[in-house]
Amino acid sequence: MSQDAKEFGPISYHTQGDVALIGLNSAPVNALSKAVRIGVIDSVNEALANDSVSAIVLYSKLPLFSAGADISEFSGGDLSPMLPEVLEIIEQASKPVVAAVTGNAFGGGLELALACHYRVTHSKNKVGLPEVHLGILPGAGGTQRLPRLADAKTALDMIVTGAPTSVVKLGGVFDHVVDAPEETVEAAIEFANKVVADKLPIKRVCDINLSFDEQTKGLFTAYAEGVAAKTRGFFAPGHCVKAVEAAFTHSFKDGLSRESELFMECMKTPQARAQQHFFFAERAASHVSGLSKDVKPRSIDKVGVIGAGTMGGGIAMNFANAGIPVVMLEMKQEALDKGLALIRRNYENSAKKGKLTQAQVEERMALLSGTTDYDSLADVDLVIEAVFEKMSVKKEVFGALDKVCKPGAILASNTSTLDLNEIASAVSRPQDVIGLHFFSPANVMKLLEIVKGEKTADDVILTSMKLAKTIRKVGVLVGVCFGFVGNRMIEPYGREANRLMLEGASPEQVDRVIGKFGLPMGPFTMGDMAGLDIGYFVRESRREFIAHDPSYCVVADKLVQQGRNGLKSGRGAYLYEPGSRKPIPDPEVIAIAKEEAERLGIKQREISDQEILERCIYPLINEGADILKEGIAAKSSDIDVIYVYGYGFPVFRGGPMQYADEVGLSEVRDRLNYYKESLGEYGKHWFEPSDLLNELADAGKSFSSVK
Known part of the structure; x- marks a missing residue:
């Protein structure tokens, strides 16, 4: 029976027999904030001071044990007691x-568990040390305790990749x-009673000593070389290896000091x-700001997709993966059959790789149906068109949807550049029209640009933002302009x-410079992969805007x-x-460029790598500043999310706007x-600095300061 119930801030405390139960209860994820740390110390001390308590069980009153540090505290302030102090009290x-x-x-959260003397869990659970994704390493003994309990390879894999295990x-x-x-807490209480009854020793991880033999030394040497090759541009992974190695080459106390030193080196990096x-x-x-709290999302129980090509099929797969039925429309049965066959082939390939079972393949295919008749879309809650990127075609499709779709159905366009407001003018219910811009391949890329029209x-909007999470996308709300955020910024690049x-x-x-900067491919390789005719078609529709530049x-x-x-x-x-995707330089392209340069009176010269980088990246940033000024993006961080998830901008640079803040806006403006x-x-x-860039540079501010 529970006794001595107390609360120590967000920590609950009571006893059951001679076991003290300390419950983490800081919603939503038991982040180890200062209040939690103080509460844990106070509750542990309470249990230690109570002579009737023989053992302590630390558990969570929430579904999650703990998501770890409260990183909002990274900005500073009085953070005492720090987590290492809490863990030492528990361990000792x-x-x-x-x-x-x-x-x-x-x-x-895992570091907290590792500092305890024993650990009980359930077979469905996963744990991890994901600090590397924040550019740091575990800083509360994780790099020292984990390898003392697991083997060196396991510790390295967990800490360097940050992946749940x-x-x-x-x-x-x-x-x-x-x-x-649900069995975990009772099992832990039984385990604690057994430890006391059988007089088992208190197992402190800090008492375990590791040897650094030649085999282990070789493992670390090879691992460090592999990490350097695979994580180019990132700083923390290499330091993670050094920290884990310290568990083998240092005493526990000195290893903690080395971990702290390496942690601080990581924290100071861009x-x-x-x-x-x-x-x-x-x-x-x-x-999303500005939405009333009274607004409720619409139900999306069935989806229609117009177009069964590569994009339409990829879009449909997202909904089937989420368990939502999809009806795909094509004008010809042959195109429809081809599209459905491609989807099945994609799923079958995933099954061959062990990512899906054959049963899951069939379950998802059963959610997909095809039609050549618009009337089949009469009962869908959302329809997304993924047809040819031409305004007249889009408006024709929306006109047909307006006639057959039920009241309240959301009509979405996958357009990547066209004016959503003009598309919405083709229907009698423009309030139901929104842009859902998927990125190719649509079933893989995480980004979803959600485009708000004038009358949406x-x-x-709320339904679309929530739907993005349902289909495992990162949704970013943007406004209407040519190319929205992503494709508008890629144009000057x-x-x-x-x-x-x-x-x-x-x-x-050019591609080498951009690759060295951290993008997965340069602009010429990217253009070839996407198809140069796609960019040509876009330019053909905009010749009046670029006619001044021959x-x-x-x-x-x-x-x-x-x-x-x-x-x-x-x-x-x-x-x-x-059969190969490897680009081979072609002298003929150089000859064409030389011939065109001569025709245009452009003198060719040797161009430095630095100039290439600045001229490709800084105009992109400058365009982002205009987008921010115009309110097409609500905040600079939204632009960064779009560029990391949609265009492969290196996350270790944080996105183009964060990169500009790091370089300094005055420097960007000067160049x-x-x-x-x-x-x-x-x-x-083409190089006139944005008004917003000038304003911020003059004031010594950053893009992140724009609210």
């Missing part, structure tokens, strides 16, 4: 402390594993600032890459006119051998002005 306790790890334990793979870490979560910025940016993206209803080729840079030099992507236009559409045609900015003056008429038109 004179009575056995058993951790009942009832749910996921991540970061400091099943507890059944961590036999040395957990002393007892039960079958179900990578840590960038990764922590992005952590908060991703979470902030889901919060609040409940349609691609423009400058093409202009640099005219001025003397080769496609491979050099605008002129080489890219020439390539398309010669049938060089990229990978799919075996020739683009590069050559490709049949834009330099190119504005040094590139003649071309520079004067």
Whole structure:
């Protein structure tokens, strides 16, 4: 029976027989805030001072054991007592402390469990040390305690990757594993009673000594080399290896000191600032200001998709994966059959890789149906068109949907560049129209640009934001303009890459510079993969906006006119051998660029890597500043989320706007002005700093200061 019930802030305390039960109860995720740390210390001291208490069980009153540190405290302030102090009190306790790890334990949460003398959990549980994703390493003894309980390879894998790990793979870490979560606390109480009854020793991890033999030394050498190759641009992974190695080369006390030293080195890096910025940016993206609390989302129980091509099929898979039935519409049965067959092939490939069972493949395919008749969409709650990127085609589709879809159905466009307000003008219910811009491949890419039209209803916005989470996407709300946020910003990036080729840079030099910066591929490789004809078509629809610049992507236009559409045609900015995606430099492209430069009176020269980087990235940032100024994006962090998840901008740089803040807005502005003056008429038109960039640079502020 429970006795001596007390509360120590967010920590509950009571006794059951001679066992003190300390419950973490800080919703929503038991973050180890200062209040929690104080409460744990006070409750442990209460148990130690009570002569009738023989053992302590630490558990969670929430589904999650603990998500770890409260990283909002990273900004500073009086944080005493720090987590290492809490863990030392637990580890040095004179009575056995058993951790009942009832749910996921991540970061400091796992470190808390490791400091206990025994650990009990259930077989369905996962734990992890994900600090590397914040650009740091476990800083409360995780790098020292985990390898003392698990083997070196397991500790390295967990700490360097930050990936959650099943507890059944961590036999040395957990002393007892039960079958179900609800059994964990009682099993821990029984275990604690057994420890007392059998007079088992208090097992302090700090008392375990590790040897650094030649085999272990070789493991760390090889692991460090592999990490350096696989995590280029990141700082923390290499330091994680050094910290774990310290568990083998140092005493426990000295190992903790080494861990702390390496932790602080990580914290001072731009990578840590960038990764922590992005952590908060991703979470902030889901919060939409201005919506009434009374607004309720609409129910989405069935979805229609117009178009069964690569994009339409990928979109449909997202909903089938979430258990939502989808009806796909095509004008011809042959195209519909081809699209459904491609989806099945994608699922079958996932099954071959062990990502799905065959039963799951069939379950998902059963949720997909096809039609060639618009009337089949009469009962859908949401319909998404993924047809040819041409306004007349889009409006024709929406006109047909307006006639057949039920009242309250959301009508969404997957357009990547077109004016959503004009599309909405084709229907009698523009309040139901929204943009849902998926990124290719749609069933893989995490980003979903949610485009709000002038008349889009609040409940349609709310439904779309919630739906993004349902289909495991990161939804970011944006406004209407050409290209919205992502494609509008990529335009000056691609423009400058093409202009640099005219001025003397080769496609491979530009791609190498951008790759070294951290993007997965450079602009020319990306163009070839996407298809050069796609960009050509967009330019054709916007010739009046670029007519003043005869050099605008002129080489890219020439390539398309010669049938060089990229990978799919075996020739683009590069050559490709049949069946290979490896780009091969082509002297013919250099010759075309030279010929066009001569025709346009552009003198070719040797161009530095630094100029290439600045001219590709800084105009992109400058466009982002205009987008922010115009309110197309609500906050600079939203732009960063779009660029990391939609375009592969390196997370260790935090996104383009965070990168600009790190470089300094005055520096970005100065370099834009330099190119504005040094590139003649071309520079004067394309490199004018944004008004917002000028304002912030003059005030010594950052993009993140814009609210």
